[in-house]
Amino acid sequence: MAKILVTGGLGFIGSHTVVELINAGYEPVIVDDLSNSDPKIIDQLVKIIGYKPPFYKLDLCDEQGTKELAVKEPDIVGIIHFAAFKAVGESVQQPMKYYRNNFYSLLNILNAYDGKPVNFVFSSSCTVYGQPDNLPVTESAPVKTAESPYGNTKQIAEEMLMDMQKAGSSYKVISLRYFNPVGAHPTALIGELPIGVPQNLFPFITQTAIGKREKITVFGDDYNTPDGSCIRDYIHVVDLAKAHVAALKLMETETFKGYDVFNIGTGKGSSVLEVIHAFEQSTGEKLNYQIGPRRGGDIEQVWGDVTKSKKVLKWKTELDLDTMMQSAWDWEKYIAQNPL
Numbered sequence: 001m002a003k004i005l006v007t008g009g010l011g012f013i014g015s016h017t018v019v020e021l022i023n024a025g026y027e028p029v030i031v032d033d034l035s036n037s038d039p040k041i042i043d044q045l046v047k048i049i050g051y052k053p054p055f056y057k058l059d060l061c062d063e064q065g066t067k068e069l070a071v072k073e074p075d076i077v078g079i080i081h082f083a084a085f086k087a088v089g090e091s092v093q094q095p096m097k098y099y100r101n102n103f104y105s106l107l108n109i110l111n112a113y114d115g116k117p118v119n120f121v122f123s124s125s126c127t128v129y130g131q132p133d134n135l136p137v138t139e140s141a142p143v144k145t146a147e148s149p150y151g152n153t154k155q156i157a158e159e160m161l162m163d164m165q166k167a168g169s170s171y172k173v174i175s176l177r178y179f180n181p182v183g184a185h186p187t188a189l190i191g192e193l194p195i196g197v198p199q200n201l202f203p204f205i206t207q208t209a210i211g212k213r214e215k216i217t218v219f220g221d222d223y224n225t226p227d228g229s230c231i232r233d234y235i236h237v238v239d240l241a242k243a244h245v246a247a248l249k250l251m252e253t254e255t256f257k258g259y260d261v262f263n264i265g266t267g268k269g270s271s272v273l274e275v276i277h278a279f280e281q282s283t284g285e286k287l288n289y290q291i292g293p294r295r296g297g298d299i300e301q302v303w304g305d306v307t308k309s310k311k312v313l314k315w316k317t318e319l320d321l322d323t324m325m326q327s328a329w330d331w332e333k334y335i336a337q338n339p340l
């Protein structure tokens with residue numbers, strides 16, 4: 001079986017991708033420093049997949065440790081690189097924490113397997129587009145000046161990977177620009193585990209519904225959108241996980257050369273207020289919410305054009321907003337009853 005190194009494999013998207021890799025016949029090897037994940041996620045994975053995948057607790061900023069990992073795991077044919085810090089607001093407050101972690105980890109893992117024919121999937125983000133001029137935004141839209149150090153790490157990393165490719169690297173590379181991953185595994189055994197106050201809408205909704213938070217604040221209802229609240233392209237994390245399998249499969253073909261980039265979303269935008277009402281409808285839970293002022297750094301609206309992903313990556317989403325809500329809610333209830 002083809003061995004795939006999953007960096008950040010105990011995190012939200014990484015853990016779901018481990019499951020989909022196994023479903024697709026790959027052998028995932030997890031590396032994570034647990035800086036934003038819980039070690040018990042490995043036990044949760046065992047409940048889903050029936051065995052304990054190899055796991056290395058390692059900070060990829062440790063250059064020597066990462067080199068040693070490559071010696072211990074020489075047969076890696078693919079790397080999915082999730083390991084990074086991701087809190088946009090925190091990156092504005094502590095930029096060097098973000099530049100340090102997101103670049104050192106990327107450079108060290110690339111150097112460790114340099115010279116080997118490895119297929120590399122990079123976790124990028126729709127933040128590279130800022131507020132696009134045209135919607136839905138396509139992959140060829142101009143990349144805007146990053147609104148945060150976090151966004152900048154994704155932009156620079158994409159450029160770096162492209163330059164590396166042009167110079168004839170042994171890696172093939174695909175950058176996946178995720179829109180807004182939400183939801184949880186249908187077993188409700190893994191899901192998003194935000195540390196502290198959630199920065200994203202879905203965990204805020206489910207934590208409010210379960211009583212952990214008093215109310216949700218909708219940041220602005222005076223945007224130029226049909227109901228005045230911001231619009232995002234929410235994608236179920238299981239659909240997103242499958243996009244990584246599709247990226248590996250594409251790079252395994254003879255015809256794929258070098259570097260490419262894909263939007264990974266549903267191609268449809270939903271407003272914050274629509275999401276709140278949809279949650280109430282699909283779960284029967286009433287949500288306490290209020291309208292507040294706009295939040296700095298939020299863009300008005302973004303959703304992706306996924307034509308290229310459908311055509312070239314041969315991947316598309318299958319799960320709707322209702323399934324996203326229901327699975328996120330099931331996970332919140334599970335974790336309330338079975339704290340990790």
Ligand SMILES: NC(=O)c1ccc[n+]([C@@H]2O[C@H](COP(=O)([O-])OP(=O)(O)OC[C@H]3O[C@@H](n4cnc5c(N)ncnc54)[C@H](O)[C@@H]3O)[C@@H](O)[C@H]2O)c1
Pocket residue numbers: 007008009010011012013014031032033034035036037058059060061081082083084085086101105123124125126178179180181
């Ligand atoms: N969740 C989103 O909304 C979103 C959107 C776009 C892009 N992304 C990107 O997708 C990737 C995964 O996101 P996620 O939501 O699963 O985040 P997450 O924080 O749940 O997972 C990241 C994992 O990486 C680990 N990690 C961080 N730095 C590390 C290091 N130096 N060495 C080893 N492990 C390290 C963390 O412990 C965590 O388990 C990130 O690169 C993120 O920037 C996420």
